[in-house]
Amino acid sequence: QVQLVESGGGLVQAGGSLRLSCVASGRAFIMYDMGWFRQSPGKEREFAAAISWSGGRTYYADSVKGRFTISRDNAKNTVYLQMDSLKADDTAVYYCAARIRTGASLLLSYKYWGQGTQVTVSS
Helix, strand or coil: CEEEEEECCEEEECCCCEEEEEEEEECCHHHEEEEEEEECCCCCCEEEEEECCCCCCEEECCCCCCCEEEEEECCCCEEEEEECCCCHHHCEEEEEEEEECCCCCCCCCCCEECCCEEEEEEC
């Protein structure tokens, strides 16, 4: 099992940037593909970005492609989400998620979740 703790959320103006971090503890970090999801008030949680255990594969939702960058540092057991050119629509609670590594689509089958970090973008 893996435990996930997010940080880095906050209030930022539209057009600004934030970097979210998620530190994993428990089983070996390289065992896991990692993802970021988000949930806005009144909406279902949605996929934002994901990265394979080695960092060799990444995948982004169309809504964040070209603005967000996911990366990981396996030596630090940490996955990052660099968010640039933020928009008011990016306001949400952002969740880090993990799944046992697999060659399947990075969209699917996340089993472990963090508590979330709030990102608020003012227009």
